[in-house]
Amino acid sequence: MTNTPQSKIDLTEYHKQTLIEKIFKVFAILLILLFPxxxxxxxxxxxxxxxxVVLRFGRVRSDSPAGPGIIWLVPCTDSVEFxxxxxxxxxLPPQEILTKDSVTVTVDAVVYFHVTNPLKSLLNVQSHKRATELLSVAILRNYLGQYTLAELLSSRVAISDNVKLMIDKGTIxxxxxxxxxxxxxxxxxxxxQKAMAAEAEGTRxxxxxxxxxxxxxxTxxxxxEASQVIMExxxxxxxxxxxxxxxxxSQQTTSILFPFPMDLPSSH
Structure with a gap:
């Protein structure tokens, strides 16, 4: 009687497959539960x-800048900056400025700005607001030093417009x-101030x-002219x-004494 070889089952291999299946089952359940x-x-x-501005793996996504409305992000790969x-x-903090005629004055100003290109404001500078503020301070100090005190006080509107144009060239x-x-x-x-007040008072x-x-x-x-008329x-x-x-x-109640009869002028 011939003995047929019986196949032997590797219980260790069977046991490993069972663990992998269990792990995949757990991941599938978690994915189904956490997906919503x-x-x-x-x-x-x-x-x-x-x-x-959406960055995918550190690079700007092609549809940036996106919005307004709802945008789609891929978790773990996309990051967004608003x-x-x-x-x-x-x-601007008060700045002590030496004018052209060697007078020290303190000037404070306010700057209004807005972002026109979100990509440049994010990629070209770390903080566009801080950079604009520092540039404004530097330009204001350098530019106002070219004017005398009288020009600075009388031409503030024109000076403000010129400073705006100079700052705008740097922030573009x-x-x-x-x-x-x-x-x-x-x-x-x-x-x-005391010297100018004394000078103004002397001028007045x-x-x-x-x-x-x-x-x-x-007078x-x-x-x-009146005496000549009276003489004539x-x-x-x-x-x-x-x-x-x-x-x-007519001014007040008084008693007035005057000689009478008066010497009336003759008709001839």
């Missing part, structure tokens, strides 16, 4: 005043456009004396005399 939750993280809502397009502002590479630059205040040293006093002297000159000329017509002196008495009596 994970799908929620694949969507992002971009607001109307923002734009989204860029605000609204107008932003910042106050960062996707930032400067809208307005306003010089809020120019503070003078206290000693200089000098102008007042000149006006008073011109008035006396005109003397008018009196000269003596009756005018009597009328002037009576007019003076009437003016004195």
């Amino acid at each position: 939750i994970a799908i929620l993280f694949c969507f992002k809502v971009v607001k109307q005043y923002k734009r989204a 860029i605000d397009l609204r107008t932003q502002s910042f106050n 590479e960062w996707g930032v456009q400067v809208q307005r630059v306003e010089i809020k205040n120019v503070l003078l040293p206290f000693e200089l 006093i000098a102008k007042a004396k000149i006006i008073e002297a011109e008035g006396e000159i005109k 003397a000329e008018n009196l000269k 017509n003596p009756k005018a002196m009597l009328l002037r005399y009576l007019q003076t008495l009437n003016s004195i009596a």
Whole structure:
């Protein structure tokens, strides 16, 4: 009787396959349970005043900047950065500036700007707001030093417009456009304020004396013309005399004594 070889089953191999199947089953169950939750993280809502720059494996995705509305993200591969397009502002700290005529003044200003290119503002500079602020301070200090104190006080609007154009040239590479630059205040040293006040007071006093002297000159000329008229017509002196008495009596209640009869001018 021939003995047929019986196949032997490797129990160890069978046991390993069972563990792998169990592991895959657990992963499948977790995937089914977590899929509805994970799908929620694949969507992002971009607001109307923002734009989204999506990076996939560190590179800019072709549809960036995206928005507004709902955008699709792949978990673990995509990252998103939101860029605000609204107008932003910042106050420049007070700057001590030496003017062209060697006067030290303190100037503070405010800058308004907004992002026009979200890609440049994210890729070309680390912080576009901080960079714009530092550039504005440097340009303001360098530019205002070219003006005298009188020009700085009288031409603030024109100076602000020129500073805006200069800042805008530097921020265009960062996707930032400067809208307005306003010089809020120019503070003078206290000693200089006293000197300017004394100078202005002296100028006003000098102008007042000149006006008073011109008035006396005109008065003397008018009196000269009046005397000539009275000399040509003596009756005018009597009328002037009576007019003076009437003016004195109308001001207050007084008793006026004057000689009577008066010497009336003759008709010839």
